[in-house]
Amino acid sequence: MDDHESVKEEVNPAVMLKNQSAEKGANRGSWTDEEDRKLAEAIEIYGPKRWKTIASKAGLKRCGKSCRLRWMNYLRPNIKRGNISDQEEDLIVRLHKLLGNRWSLIAGRLPGRTDNEIKNYWNSHLSKKVHQKEKQSKGTAEMGCSRIRKKRKAMKEVKADRTREGNSSSGGAPGDSKLSFDVDDFFDFSNEDPMTLEWISKFTEMDDG
DNA sequence: AAAGAGTCCAACCGCGACCAG
DNA sequence: CCTGGTCGCGGTTGGACTCTT
Numbered sequence: 001m002d003d004h005e006s007v008k009e010e011v012n013p014a015v016m017l018k019n020q021s022a023e024k025g026a027n028r029g030s031w032t033d034e035e036d037r038k039l040a041e042a043i044e045i046y047g048p049k050r051w052k053t054i055a056s057k058a059g060l061k062r063c064g065k066s067c068r069l070r071w072m073n074y075l076r077p078n079i080k081r082g083n084i085s086d087q088e089e090d091l092i093v094r095l096h097k098l099l100g101n102r103w104s105l106i107a108g109r110l111p112g113r114t115d116n117e118i119k120n121y122w123n124s125h126l127s128k129k130v131h132q133k134e135k136q137s138k139g140t141a142e143m144g145c146s147r148i149r150k151k152r153k154a155m156k157e158v159k160a161d162r163t164r165e166g167n168s169s170s171g172g173a174p175g176d177s178k179l180s181f182d183v184d185d186f187f188d189f190s191n192e193d194p195m196t197l198e199w200i201s202k203f204t205e206m207d208d209g
Numbered sequence: 210a211a212a213g214a215g216t217c218c219a220a221c222c223g224c225g226a227c228c229a230g
Numbered sequence: 231c232c233t234g235g236t237c238g239c240g241g242t243t244g245g246a247c248t249c250t251t
Contacts, residue, residue, distance in 0.1 A: 049237090065221085065236090073220085104239060116218085116220085
């Protein structure tokens with residue numbers, strides 16, 4: 001299974017044909033090595049932002065969105081691909097319990113992994129596993145966990161606050177509100193030692209029953 | 210060996226948020 | 231404040247690959 005990544009590197013001529021036929025000359029479908037190279041070169045010069053500019057400067061017939069996706073999921077340095085370890089798998093399951101389908105947040109806790117990869121891995125492997133497990137342990141009473149509840153409540157309130165106020169503070173600069181709350185920071189466990197992380201384990205284990 | 214079913218993953222799509230002018 | 235451009239996210243799709251019959 002892991003080997004077919006390398007097989008996929010070769011671009012199927014049929015795919016190429018399809019690519020070229022779509023949307024007024026815009027390339028779609030699988031990326032070629034040539035396109036990858038051009039994109040990487042452009043990003044080296046302009047940095048990983050202004051994707052529309054990058055797309056045109058690189059001479060790629062791709063939209064900025066597509067370039068960004070390719071970079072984020074494939075070309076970015078330090079990307080780990082395939083072979084998700086048991087530890088990583090366990091972490092994904094736990095984080096998914098806490099965060100739901102917040103793939104980018106989950107990916108942020110797994111260095112080198114992309115949200116797309118985790119989402120795919122979840123959909124193809126873990127969701128089934130978890131469903132089976134849940135079926136087995138059905139009937140587990142809901143138990144309290146003050147810390148996670150507090151966190152969830154805080155998130156809810158902030159979200160409600162935001163929608164209520166809209167963009168009332170001109171510019172809406174981050175951090176200038178009374179409730180300077182950053183979801184990403186909120187779930188940033190990177191500075192917590194393993195002991196502190198125990199609350200996640202305990203919480204998720206409680207759910208397992 | 211061939212056909213059909215199932216699996217996996219790269220890429221696309223639509224939407225909402227953000228931001229500069 | 232409004233508007234258009236851009237970005238990022240999550241859901242979905244298409245097709246290559248693998249397994250089963």
